[in-house]
Amino acid sequence: MSNWQSFKKKHVLLMNAAFTVAIPAAVWLIMELLNLAFCGVHTLNSTVDYTTLMRNLVTSFCFALGLNCNLPVGRMDTSTGSQMYLACIIGGNIALSLNLGGVGVLVFSMLFGMLAGGFVGFLFINMRILPMVLGLGISLVYECISFSMYNQQGLNLFGKPGVSILSNWGFIIVVTLLVMLVMTYLFQYSGFGYNRRATQGNQKLAHDAGINIYKNAFLCYVAAGALVAIAGVFDTAYKSSLVPVLGMNSNSTVFANMFPMAVGVWLAKKSNPGVGSLSVQFLILGLAKFTAIGVSDYMQTCIKYSVWLIFMIYRMNEDKFDHIKAKHARIALARKTRAQRAVAAYPNISGAGQKRPAPHFLVKREEVGGEEN
Secondary structure (H helix, E strand, O other): OHHHHHHHHHHHHHHHHHHHHHHHHHHHHHHHHHHHHHHOOOOOOOHHHHHHHHHHHHHHHHHHHHHHHHHHHHOOOOOOOOHHHHHHHHHHHHHHHHOOHHHHHHHHHHHHHHHHHHHHHHHHHHHOOHHHHHHHHHHHHHHHHHHHHHHHEEEEEEEEEOOHHOHHHHHHHHHHHHHHHHHHHHHHHHHHHHHHHHHHHOOOHHHHHOOHHHHHHHHHHHHHHHHHHHHHHHHHHHHHHHOOOOOOOOHHHHHOOOHHHHHHHOOOEEEOOHHHHHHHHHHHHHHHHHHHHOOOOOHHHHHHHHHHHHHHHHOOOOHHHHHHHHHHHHHHHHHHHHHHHHHHHHHHHHOOOOOOOOOOHHHHHHHHHHOOO
């Protein structure tokens, strides 16, 4: 084992912390250099950029966590976008009618998000419909419900009393930290998280071991509904309103947050999933600067999803790359071992110009040939 490998093994936490900082820092540095070279501006150029980064980070982080509740277990819930619209529009308007302010909007939206997600989980457990098919059908239903309520106006927070707290940095940071702490405890240290990891490994074995996989699936849907509702509230607070959509347009919200979720799941082995959201937000914020040189929003989206595609190709073939790397390491070790054995066999022959004796089988062959001649 090399000195570097020994150091990594002894200082796992230090290496994971360095990895956590290095990934978003690398993405920021690349976008910073590209922005300076082609646009002449910094990636984080003003207070607006910092506010945009914070808002997008909280939104994508919470939504990605919601997707992460079900997707690693094999349940692709495409209805989370419509759950966000339904929960925010109904819960937010009820809170405003009761004069509960921004905190009330957040709490009531979470409650309706849990109800919306729990209903999807109930249907999945009892109807045994494929999760993606169920998600598409529920998306149509939830979109129609949210569109038909409140005179098709959705949720409007502009000028409403007490909602300014939803745009306060301190409040946003506190909520984000609470979400991180609660979800870390649920996923890593609770019985729910243990059962979820067991189900993620093998659902049949988990069921045979006595784990109630149906209860765990239902709780995953409930948690996902609450998380996407939080994301929707902060996104609405930034935009001042949330307009209902039809025709499964809510699915665009789902796929827009698949990239941060995928990066976060990959990074979760060594760091926090939120690092994935931060890295992707640096990429998006850096691409937005290219608008100044004529790069359209559509082209920026194309570039973003192209990077996502490249990342997923690497992610799906990571085992092959590890196998190739291990193979080269074995070859290098074999060559080093042969060289060490050769030196041990002939310790007195080390100077330049000195020739090692031929192997014994060649010597015997030459001697036999000489006798015959």
